[in-house]
Amino acid sequence: MIDSRLTTLRVFARCGTVAATAELTGYSPSAVSAQLRELQRVLGLQLLTKDGRGLRLTATGRFLVTGSDPMIAEWERLRAAAMEAGGQMQAHFGLGGFSSAAAQLLAPLAATLRSVHPLVEVQVLEANPARCFDLLVAERIDLAVIVAMQSDMHADEDQRFEQTTLLNDPLDVILPSDHRLATRETVTLEELATDPWITEAPGSAYHALFTAAFTAVGVTPRIAHEAVEWETQIAFVGAGLGVGLLPRLATLGSAENVTRLPISGRGKPSRRIVAAVRKGSIGSPLIKDSLAILQDRAKRILTERLEDEL
Amino acid sequence: MIDSRLTTLRVFARCGTVAATAELTGYSPSAVSAQLRELQRVLGLQLLTKDGRGLRLTATGRFLVTGSDPMIAEWERLRAAAMEAGGQMQAHFGLGGFSSAAAQLLAPLAATLRSVHPLVEVQVLEANPARCFDLLVAERIDLAVIVAMQSDMHADEDQRFEQTTLLNDPLDVILPSDHRLATRETVTLEELATDPWITEAPGSAYHALFTAAFTAVGVTPRIAHEAVEWETQIAFVGAGLGVGLLPRLATLGSAENVTRLPISGRGKPSRRIVAAVRKGSIGSPLIKDSLAILQDRAKRILTERLEDEL
DNA sequence: TCGATCATGCACCCATCCTGCACCATTCCC
DNA sequence: GGGAATGGTGCAGGATGGGTGCATGATCGA
Structure with a gap:
């Protein structure tokens, strides 16, 4: 619903290079370059400047990126509410997670979702936390399970994400x-x-x-x-x-x-395991389902493991 | 920046028929029909139902339309702020107005804008107030000068528009x-x-x-x-x-x-003459300029006419 | 029953946009 | 300082999305 070129710009703002943006979004570098050029053209604004062999956001560019956070969140909220109101599910659902979290929590989640909602195409990507946030911005995944870190503490205040502690x-x-x-x-x-x-x-x-x-x-x-x-x-x-x-x-x-x-x-x-989603999307039926399943699963694993191995 | 199909749906919500939506947006009826079908497909939601020989919004559809108001407003706000921050102007600027208002206020405004901002392509459409609001939603115009009416009083609370009294x-x-x-x-x-x-x-x-x-x-x-x-x-x-x-x-x-x-x-x-814009766009440089010019112009006409004709 | 009004399917066509490759600039490293 | 690696961009080519125009079917009013 939101112009994909804005998403591309937002991904660029996170990773800083056209090549990395291309890798994250799944486009070719040429496409990313063209999209960014086109975005500047239609807005009539200079968003990027050359910086060495790379590119750098201008003040206007940074302004646009952070300023678009509320709009993205608003759209996610709307989509979630519409899904809920219409009793529908999105056709594609992406999950991201990190090592043990991915193996222990995401795999069962994906399996459960697959059986409960067979029409939803579930995809799991193993990725480290930083990349998970990149993938969330790029809309490649919709939910990430990561280990909360002190360096990510400020992520709680990030206008782009919402986090809930799983366990x-x-x-x-x-x-x-x-x-x-x-x-x-x-x-x-x-x-x-x-x-x-x-x-x-x-x-x-x-x-x-x-x-x-x-x-x-x-x-x-x-x-x-x-x-x-x-x-x-x-x-x-x-x-x-x-x-x-x-x-x-x-x-x-x-x-x-x-x-x-x-x-x-x-x-x-x-260590605190948290689920992160794009801001606004927390109300989506699929995400609410997933969070419930994850928390249940986490609790069961924790108690079972104690009995089994100790 | 916002998917044009959503705009099309929003225009349809105002006028109620595909044909009228086509006329307002400038698309052909086939295109409107296809866009609405496509929008339902990508969202996986039924937004419209057959109603006699026409179409009618479902509850989900109405929900999506009214629910998208904040997002549209957010985008307008962002665009206005980006324009202001970047010191830029949009390339196209549409004005709408009604009979005497159009003749007396919009024509001079268009002329002034043309000389002050030669790069901006200014377009004036004469239209009655109801159509002006339609054209605002359809993004065919960016500013409308209309006569406030008692039947439009509720328009003040409309989440889609912002109005300021000119005179x-x-x-x-x-x-x-x-x-x-x-x-x-x-x-x-x-x-x-x-x-x-x-x-x-x-x-x-x-x-x-x-x-x-x-x-x-x-x-x-x-x-x-x-x-x-x-x-x-x-x-x-x-x-x-x-x-x-x-x-x-x-x-x-x-x-x-x-x-x-x-x-x-x-x-x-x-009678109260008001200027109406899409919610959020009031901060745009061009709109702020226009409002100032309009108010100045209105004041001058009022006093001049008294001296000339009385 | 006839005409008017609406929506929609289909064939066609054009613009958009993506890819792959080549090329240039910059930086890093030996 | 030279060569390789990294990063960005232009261009030809091709697929796809999406728009137009026309024909068709459905419904309503007279």
């Missing part, structure tokens, strides 16, 4: 099955202060969560190894190289010799 | 130059209670104004003749058939034997 995913300790504490019911971080820890490289979202957990209890962990994927980290632990933290939502899989223990005591760390 | 156009009395009161400076309606009056057919906007003026002073005029155009009415008066009321904005032209006198005493009648 607080607690971090558990994973340790080798022959570890001295492996037979305990629960464990505190203080008790593991001297153990070698396995974590992700500094700068990652998980690493920030990791250090926050320890500073909360006043302990400085000894970091022995770094891993990028949960799989790798679990294998390191299984091999006896150290101990680590694992979100309860992440599955241990078929890992041998690894025990999962919930953390007790002060400062139980957790 | 109160007082009604003068016109009488034959050999009339017993023709040498007076001013006249009251009571003094003319027994004279034969010339007015427009009952049901017209002017007639309503006419009767309101007399009921205000408690006099029942004797209506002798009916005329549709000012020209005709003035000719009747010049021929000595009776007396009449004429808005000060309307010119006497080259009429012979006709004298114009302002009305004094209680209940000086006047």
